[in-house]
Amino acid sequence: MQMVLPARPRRVCVITSNRSDWSKLRPVVVKLLQDPLVEVHVVAVGSHVLQEFGRTVTEVRNYFPRLIEVSTTIAGDTVSAMVDSVGFGIIKISAALQQIKPDCCVIHGDRFEAFSAAIAANLLNVAVAHIEGGELSGTVDGYLRHAVTKLSHIHLACSADAAHRIRAMGERSDYIHTTGCPSYERLIAMESAAWDQHDMRERFPMLSKDEGFILALMHPCVTDEKRTVDDYDCLLQALFTLKKRTVYLYPNVDPGNKRMIQVLHKYQKACKDWQNWLEVVTHVAPEQFALLMRDANVMVGNSSAGIRETCVFGTPTLNIGWRQMGRLQPKNVTTFEEPETQAVIEWIMKNMESRFPPSYEFGNGESSVLIAETISKVDLAECKTKKFSEFQYLVPQPPLPKVRTSPVKSTTRMLRVLGVITARGGSKAIPGKNIIDLGGKPLIHYTVEAALSSELLDRCILSTDCPNIARVAREDGCEVPFIRPAELAQDASSHMDCIRHAINMMAEQENYEADYVMILQPTSPFRTGKDIDNAIGMIIESSCDAVVSVTKSSASLTKTFYVDEDSGEMNPYALSVPAQEYIRRQDTPSVYAENGAIFVQRVSSILNPCWARCGSLFSEDTKAYIMPNDRSLDIDEPYDLELARLLIAHRREQANVEILETPTTALKLKP
Numbered sequence: 138m139q140m141v142l143p144a145r146p147r148r149v150c151v152i153t154s155n156r157s158d159w160s161k162l163r164p165v166v167v168k169l170l171q172d173p174l175v176e177v178h179v180v181a182v183g184s185h186v187l188q189e190f191g192r193t194v195t196e197v198r199n200y201f202p203r204l205i206e207v208s209t210t211i212a213g214d215t216v217s218a219m220v221d222s223v224g225f226g227i228i229k230i231s232a233a234l235q236q237i238k239p240d241c242c243v244i245h246g247d248r249f250e251a252f253s254a255a256i257a258a259n260l261l262n263v264a265v266a267h268i269e270g271g272e273l274s275g276t277v278d279g280y281l282r283h284a285v286t287k288l289s290h291i292h293l294a295c296s297a298d299a300a301h302r303i304r305a306m307g308e309r310s311d312y313i314h315t316t317g318c319p320s321y322e323r324l325i326a327m328e329s330a331a332w333d334q335h336d337m338r339e340r341f342p343m344l345s346k347d348e349g350f351i352l353a354l355m356h357p358c359v360t361d362e363k364r365t366v367d368d369y370d371c372l373l374q375a376l377f378t379l380k381k382r383t384v385y386l387y388p389n390v391d392p393g394n395k396r397m398i399q400v401l402h403k404y405q406k407a408c409k410d411w412q413n414w415l416e417v418v419t420h421v422a423p424e425q426f427a428l429l430m431r432d433a434n435v436m437v438g439n440s441s442a443g444i445r446e447t448c449v450f451g452t453p454t455l456n457i458g459w460r461q462m463g464r465l466q467p468k469n470v471t472t473f474e475e476p477e478t479q480a481v482i483e484w485i486m487k488n489m490e491s492r493f494p495p496s497y498e499f500g501n502g503e504s505s506v507l508i509a510e511t512i513s514k515v516d517l518a519e520c521k522t523k524k525f526s527e528f529q530y531l532v533p534q535p536p537l538p539k540v541r542t543s544p545v546k547s548t549t550r551m552l553r554v555l556g557v558i559t560a561r562g563g564s565k566a567i568p569g570k571n572i573i574d575l576g577g578k579p580l581i582h583y584t585v586e587a588a589l590s591s592e593l594l595d596r597c598i599l600s601t602d603c604p605n606i607a608r609v610a611r612e613d614g615c616e617v618p619f620i621r622p623a624e625l626a627q628d629a630s631s632h633m634d635c636i637r638h639a640i641n642m643m644a645e646q647e648n649y650e651a652d653y654v655m656i657l658q659p660t661s662p663f664r665t666g667k668d669i670d671n672a673i674g675m676i677i678e679s680s681c682d683a684v685v686s687v688t689k690s691s692a693s694l695t696k697t698f699y700v701d702e703d704s705g706e707m708n709p710y711a712l713s714v715p716a717q718e719y720i721r722r723q724d725t726p727s728v729y730a731e732n733g734a735i736f737v738q739r740v741s742s743i744l745n746p747c748w749a750r751c752g753s754l755f756s757e758d759t760k761a762y763i764m765p766n767d768r769s770l771d772i773d774e775p776y777d778l779e780l781a782r783l784l785i786a787h788r789r790e791q792a793n794v795e796i797l798e799t800p801t802t803a804l805k806l807k808p
């Protein structure tokens with residue numbers, strides 16, 4: 138088929154307001170410039186064009202000489218000046234957009250300039266693509282970020298967690314893309330770059346690797362100027378006490394910035410030899426900043442670079458105050474929400490010689506390709522039709538018609554719970570266990586039946602490596618969208634890897650993104666559809682990360698022992714209780730054992746790299762769904778199977794007796 142080219146290239150306008158968002162927009166602009174189907178425009182606003190903030194527009198011009206420069210900042214270091222700048226920004230950005238007439242505007246982050254741009258673009262009927270929506274910022278920035286999300290049509294989220302929040306705000310799933318953060322390309326490229334590759338020696342002649350240095354960057358926190366200045370004072374006091382080699386970057390343009398600079402000048406005035414150890418700079422290019430983060434012994438302050446970027450290099454980072462409150466915090470970051478000078482000094486001293494293993498919390502270095510491709514290809518007319526989702530779970534719904542297959546039950550459903558039946562072929566204790574006969578049906582039949590009778594599972598799929606199991610489950614009405622690779626079906630394979638594989642396959646093959654995923658093992662034949670719905674209700678209502686089914690254990694912890702099978706030697710499991718001390722069974726606390734019937738987890742936590750590393754099905758925020766013993770049998774050994782067969786035979790017998798004994802009036806109700 139011949140490709141039909143559009144009548145004219147798509148006109149895309151990237152709006153950048155400061156060095157921070159340019160460092161993320163730059164790789165996207167570079168990629169867009171390589172696309173023949175896109176005509177790129179760049180508008181530089183905010184602190185880019187201000188002399189006192191280093192006129193970083195010059196750097197933008199190196200990449201895009203034809204840029205339009207727009208002054209949007211109303212002078213004044215106050216919040217009211219910031220409000221005026223929002224209004225002024227709408228007027229000025231609107232004028233630039235009317236000149237360019239773009240089809241799509243690309244903005245980034247949570248700054249008020251992005252907010253002005255989003256309003257102007259919307260009212261001019263221009264589609265808005267927003268990078269880095271759905272994240273949490275500790276201050277009013279967070280409200281602006283979420284407001285920009287609501288004013289945007291294409292969402293380019295940096296993490297699965299952020300994408301989840303955007304969905305929770307009612308945005309259309311088909312326009313939410315988890316792309317990772319575009320700054321990771323630069324960071325990953327700098328991992329092995331030589332120090333002098335980006336003029337570092339000329340720019341920082343006093344820095345030497347042997348002596349080591351501190352990197353400090355602290356911005357105003359606009360909601361509480363006094364506290365910002367107090368925290369800042371505390372940091373400066375620590376730095377001026379230690380007098381270690383320090384590269385110090387000026388705070389950004391936000392209100393409070395002038396007061397902060399005054400405090401810095403006060404310390405400089407009082408210290409005669411500050412020039413010997415302190416290097417104050419307004420701005421450094423993104424590559425240089427990455428090298429500073431890489432080679433600094435520690436980073437201190439409250440910048441987002443500390444929270445999101447230093448982890449790539451494993452640099453110990455001290456995050457001061459509450460500007461980054463609520464954000465994902467990699468292992469190399471320590472936060473002092475209410476800092477004290479002495480504690481800051483001690484932290485710096487302790488961490489100057491330490492290092493963390495590198496970690497990549499926000500991407501794999503391919504984000505700008507994904508972002509540019511999406512912007513180039515997305516249907517711009519269709520994405521502007523916002524379709525809002527309803528919280529169907531929280532209000533009683535008329536029963537859905539029962540079907541034997543499990544198609545998507547509703548496209549307007551806000552939360553999607555994907556059931557994954559996990560069944561591998563090579564079971565050892567009972568060969569062919571998952572499809573072995575139990576009361577005239579294959580074992581897996583009972584789990585498929587329970588899943589299909591659930592009101593709240595959106596879809597139920599099977600993940601198996603075995604064509605036989607796939608065939609049997611399919612006959613029962615279960616979806617089998619893929620065959621699990623053999624390496625994920627070994628004795629040592631983890632459930633977590635298998636679930637992650639299922640989530641990724643559904644996203645890749647069907648563009649299907651679930652909010653929760655429920656593991657259903659075929660070895661629990663007595664769990665019901667109601668159990669499934671109860672556990673889903675529990676995770677949604679309590680907003681916890683995971684719900685796991687348990688049952689009361691008949692064993693008492695105080696009467697449980699480790700036994701050496703060879704020697705017969707026994708030791709109490711609960712070591713705090715002496716073995717010989719007699720405690721009545723009724724007096725010991727109840728203990729509950731996981732019964733294997735239900736594990737339901739938030740997808741964003743499964744995909745969260747911090748959790749992924751530990752590979753566990755549990756988190757600190759896991760709740761127990763208690764099931765009675767008679768629905769908790771987990772078939773592991775031949776004895777369990779025998780018991781299950783007896784139970785099924787017994788229950789059928791009981792049911793027959795009940796039907797025979799039911800009064801005839803009740804029987805009349807049945808046709």
Ligand code: UDP
Nearest residue numbers: 156157160320420421422423426440441442
């Ligand atoms: N950055 C830069 N040069 C600098 C300071 C920061 O290129 O002199 C980059 C940094 O790597 C990060 C972004 O700008 O990608 C955000 O900067 P910062 O953390 O200062 O801003 P925040 O997001 O906290 O407002």
